Amino acid sequence: MHKPNDTTKKVNTTGAKTNEKPNALSSYFSHHQKTYKATFKQLLEQPLASFFTCAVIGIAFVLPALLAILLNNIQSVQHNWDGSAQITLFLKKGVPAIDGKLLSETIAKKPSITSSHFVDNDTALEEFKERFELQDAVDYLDENPLPHVILVQPDKSLKSIEHIDQIKNSLLKFPEVDGALLDVMWVQRLNSITELLQRATWVIALMLGAAVILILGNTIRLFIENRKEEIAVVKLVGGTNAFVRRPFLYMGVFFGLGGSVIAWILINLTLFMLNGPIQDLAHSYQSNFNLSGFSFESTLLLIILGMGLGWFGAWLSVRKHLDDIEPT
Amino acid sequence: MIEFQNVMKRYQDGYEALQDVSFSMDRGEMAFLTGHSGAGKSTLLKLIMLMERTTKGHVIVGDQNLSKIHKRQIPYFRRHVGVVFQNHRLLYDRSVFDNVALPLEISGVNPREIGRRVRAALDKVGLLSKEKLSPIQLSGGEQQRVGIARAVVNKPPLLLADEPTGNLDPELSEEIMSLFSQFNQVGVTVLIASHDLALISHMAHRVIEINDGRMVNHA
Numbered sequence: 433m434h435k436p437n438d439t440t441k442k443v444n445t446t447g448a449k450t451n452e453k454p455n456a457l458s459s460y461f462s463h464h465q466k467t468y469k470a471t472f473k474q475l476l477e478q479p480l481a482s483f484f485t486c487a488v489i490g491i492a493f494v495l496p497a498l499l500a501i502l503l504n505n506i507q508s509v510q511h512n513w514d515g516s517a518q519i520t521l522f523l524k525k526g527v528p529a530i531d532g533k534l535l536s537e538t539i540a541k542k543p544s545i546t547s548s549h550f551v552d553n554d555t556a557l558e559e560f561k562e563r564f565e566l567q568d569a570v571d572y573l574d575e576n577p578l579p580h581v582i583l584v585q586p587d588k589s590l591k592s593i594e595h596i597d598q599i600k601n602s603l604l605k606f607p608e609v610d611g612a613l614l615d616v617m618w619v620q621r622l623n624s625i626t627e628l629l630q631r632a633t634w635v636i637a638l639m640l641g642a643a644v645i646l647i648l649g650n651t652i653r654l655f656i657e658n659r660k661e662e663i664a665v666v667k668l669v670g671g672t673n674a675f676v677r678r679p680f681l682y683m684g685v686f687f688g689l690g691g692s693v694i695a696w697i698l699i700n701l702t703l704f705m706l707n708g709p710i711q712d713l714a715h716s717y718q719s720n721f722n723l724s725g726f727s728f729e730s731t732l733l734l735i736i737l738g739m740g741l742g743w744f745g746a747w748l749s750v751r752k753h754l755d756d757i758e759p760t
Numbered sequence: 761m762i763e764f765q766n767v768m769k770r771y772q773d774g775y776e777a778l779q780d781v782s783f784s785m786d787r788g789e790m791a792f793l794t795g796h797s798g799a800g801k802s803t804l805l806k807l808i809m810l811m812e813r814t815t816k817g818h819v820i821v822g823d824q825n826l827s828k829i830h831k832r833q834i835p836y837f838r839r840h841v842g843v844v845f846q847n848h849r850l851l852y853d854r855s856v857f858d859n860v861a862l863p864l865e866i867s868g869v870n871p872r873e874i875g876r877r878v879r880a881a882l883d884k885v886g887l888l889s890k891e892k893l894s895p896i897q898l899s900g901g902e903q904q905r906v907g908i909a910r911a912v913v914n915k916p917p918l919l920l921a922d923e924p925t926g927n928l929d930p931e932l933s934e935e936i937m938s939l940f941s942q943f944n945q946v947g948v949t950v951l952i953a954s955h956d957l958a959l960i961s962h963m964a965h966r967v968i969e970i971n972d973g974r975m976v977n978h979a
Contacts (some may be wrong), residue, residue, distance in 0.1 A: 459868045662853070669838065669866060670838040
C-alpha cells in the first residue's frame, strides 16, 4: 500500500468541486476532437461493416440524385427552347404575296406578339426542296402547291398554352387566313412529364431519405447496445445526455459523409456511362445537347444533406434508446 | 451531509426495499452501512446517487433535497459524489489512465489538468506505474483501486462504496478500507455498504444497520 504523498494530499484536501471556467470552451472543443477521432477509429476497426452501411446510404442517395439531374437537364432543354410556341398561319390560295406581307406587318404590331415573319410560297418551296432533297419530285409539279405562310412568334412571357391558343384563334379571324397550326402538344407533354418527374423525384427522395434515417437508426442502435455498460458508467460519473450522445451523433455524421462520397462516385460513374449514348441521341436530332453533370454546388449539397441526414438518424436513434439505459 | 427523512422506497413491482428510514451523517464523517443481502443497502446508496427516487420521504445531500433535483440536473449532482462498485465497473476498452480520466473529461477539465489530476489519483491508490495498462491486466484488488481512483479524481466531498471488498480476500479488503479511511481523514464524507462484519469491527467507525428495509440499532 502506497503512503499518500504530497501531490495527492493537495488533490484531496480541497474536497470541493473545481471550476475550470476559463478553459471550459477549449476543453469542450478538445473533447469534441477526441470524440470524433475515437469514433472514426472505431468505425475503421470494422471496415467492412462500416463500408456496407455507407454503401447502403450511398445507393439510396443515387436514385433521387440521378432523377434530379435528369430533371435539371430536361428543364435546361425547356429553357433553351425560346419559351414560346410558334404559330404558323396558312394564307388562302390566291392571296397575293404583297397582301400577305402587309398582314404580317399588321400582326407584328399587335400586343402580345413579338414578331411575325412572312414566307412566300416560292421561298417555302425552295426550302422544302433543299431540306428534303426532293429536287426532282418537286420539278414534276405544275404549280407550287404551298400556300404563303406567316410565322408568328407570340410574346415569350406567355407560358400558358391556353393563352397562346387564344392568340391563334384571334389570328384565324383575318379573312386572308385559311388555317393556323400551333404545335404545342409536345410542349404540353414535356411540361406534364417534367412535373411528373419532379413529383416522383420528391416522393422517391423522401422515401429513400426516410429509409436512410431508419437504416442509420438501426445501425446506431446496435452500437448503443454494444456500449451499454460504457453509457451506464458515463451516466454514473456525471455524464450529461449531450456527452453520451456525442460519439453516436458523430457516427451518424460519418456514415452520412461516407454515404455521400459513395453516392458521388456512383452518380458520376452513371453519368459517364450515359454520356456516350446521350451524345449519339442528341446528334441524331442535330442537337449538340450536353448532359450537364454534377456541379460543385450539387456535390456540396449532397455532402451536407448526407451529413445532416446522418446526424438526424443518429439523433432519433439515440433519443429513443439512450433514455432506456439508466445505470442500475 | 446526508439526511434521510422517513424514506420509503417501493419498486414498480411492489417490492418495498426501504420502509421509513431516517438517519443522518455529518460532513466529514465515515460510516458503514450493514445488513444482510437484500436488506436495502444498495437501494439506499442508489437513492443518494439519484439512480432511484424515493417513493415517500426526503433524501438531503449537502444542502440539496434530492426530490427537487430535475432529471436534467442529475449529471451535475453526480459529479459531486464519488462511487465505488463491487464489480468496479471499469471500461475494458481503454487504459487505466483513460478510465480514471473519464469523470474529468465529462466535467470539461482541460487536458493538461486531467493528466496531472489522474496521475495524482493513481499515485494515491498506488497504481501510478500501471496507467498505460488495460484494467484487464490488473488483479482484482488493483482493479478496485482503479475504481477508487476514478471515484475520487473529481475530488468529490462525498464518497459512496457498494460492497467494495465483496470480491477480495481479507488482506486486500483491509488495504482498500484503509484507503477509504485516508480519504475520510482529508475531509471526505464516506459511506460504505458492506456485510463484512469482521472487517468493520476492526475499524472504529459508525455502523448504520438496516434489516428488511428498516433501521436497526441507530447509533
